[in-house]
Amino acid sequence: MAALGGQLPAQSNPLDRYLRQGLERNPTLRQQALAVRQSEAVLQEARGGFLPSATLSARYTDVRGQVVNLGELINPAFSALNQLLGAPQFPTNIDLRLPLRQETALRVAQPIYQAQIASGYRAADAARDAQAATFDAATRALMAEIRSAYVQHAKAVRLAELRRVTRELLVEQTQVITRLVAAGSATPDALSRVRAELAEAQQREAEAGQLSVASGQAFNLLIGSPLDAVVEVVTPDALAFGELPTLEEALRSGLGGREELRALDAGARAAGAQRALAVGSYLPNLAVAVDYGVQGNTYRFTQDADFALLSVVASWNLFNGGRDRARVQQAQLEAERVAVRGEDARRGVELQIRTSWQGAMVAQQAIETAELQREAAERTWQLVRRRAEEGLASALELSEARTGRTAAQLNALFTTYDYYLRRIELDRAAALTPRMAP
Secondary structure, three states: OOOOOOOOOOOOOHHHHHHHHHHHHOHHHHHHHHHHHHHHHHHHHHHHHHOOEEEEEEEEOOOOOOOEEOHHHHHHHHHHHHHHHOOOOOOOOOOOEEOOOEEEEEEEEEEEEOHHHHHHHHHHHHHHHHHHHHHHHHHHHHHHHHHHHHHHHHHHHHHHHHHHHHHHHHHHHHHHHHHHHHHOOOOHHHHHHHHHHHHHHHHHHHHHHHHHHHHHHHHHHHHOOOOOOOOOOOOHHHHOOOOOOOHHHHHHHHHHHOHHHHHHHHHHHHHHHHHHHHHHHHOOEEEEEEEEEEEEOOOOOOOOOEEEEEEEEEEOOOOOOOHHHHHHHHHHHHHHHHHHHHHHHHHHHHHHHHHHHHHHHHHHHHHHHHHHHHHHHHHHHHHHHHHHHOOOOOHHHHHHHHHHHHHHHHHHHHHHHHHHHHHHHHHHHOOOOOOOOO
16 A cells, blocks of 8 residues: 555645545545455465464363273283283283273474465465555545545635625626716616626625535535535645646556556456466375374373374375366456456556546646636726726726626636646546555
8 A cells, every 4th residue: 555656745735634634534445444454364364374283182081881992802811811921910900991081182283285375375465455456546536536626615715706806896886887877977777787787796696605615515524524614725826736747657657556457457466366276276285293192091191191193194186076177267267357357447547547638738728828818808807997987988898898807707717727627637547646645
């Protein structure tokens, strides 16, 4: 789960703080993190297959009834020997009933060669990497979602401010036309028209205010804050998107850094390990085991009561109805399927990068045009406004200049924030934004 491109600077602007908060509180991302930890535990379990195992076992049996007693066979023979020797040299009361009452032993086993252990470990390792890459992909996607929601809210706030300024200008324009009508320089219909425009501006301002509140609530829901919490909005320049990369840079970053492709690569390694696991069923297994313990009808820890065993165990599955061959074929087909899916995904990622880069490039070029139009409309408005105050411009000219200025401001606003949204999509598609660890 390496942070691609490094970590973002700690709280360099409010958006960084909101990003960290959103990543820490997102329940889906927490589930993904738990899945990564679970896959690491599975890998640890697979690693344990290489190590020896130690097992302590103890048995005590209450022997009753008719059981095998070796003493019944040995005692007559020893009695005959004593008669031949003329002396009680051998015991004739041996009680050796099987099974013995107790047996306590410690077994240490160590696999020497078992192909399934190594293949299983490689499969678990690849699965862990795939899960980690999936977590990173979810993190990057959530970051893009938070950034987009923040930009959308900032856009709504700026739109509300613009609507407020427009309404204030119409209030001022209404006062100017009222004076012109009183001076006989304007007709009453001009005053009616500007009042209608003022009413519409007030309605637009209310709608923009509601949109600002709604976008703020949606953003707070996304980052896990109270819905009515105030969102700190910075100026567009403070978002620090940086220079637009070239298409070659975006392709190189995306094809080499997209977590989805990394997950598919890990999936291909897992499929290869599963095939090796299936092939391993053709190979022999070899292990060694050492047993040490005591046994008898009573517990006695003496040299004549303990025992030690060294066992070398080998097994080889020669034939099991063709099931091993079928498993190998299934694993091979799965590996080929994963390879085809990876190739298709790589082409899809390349298309995403190219499309998002082209959209960002067009949006960036539109910003300069929109800014020139805004500046021209602002100069026209200022000129017509001064002329109207001097009684040299009609109310219609003043209204048209104000309308053109507002339209140009709206176009510049929408164009600027549209570029930011397209940059966020490009950053996600090309893996350009550093991934922040939650």
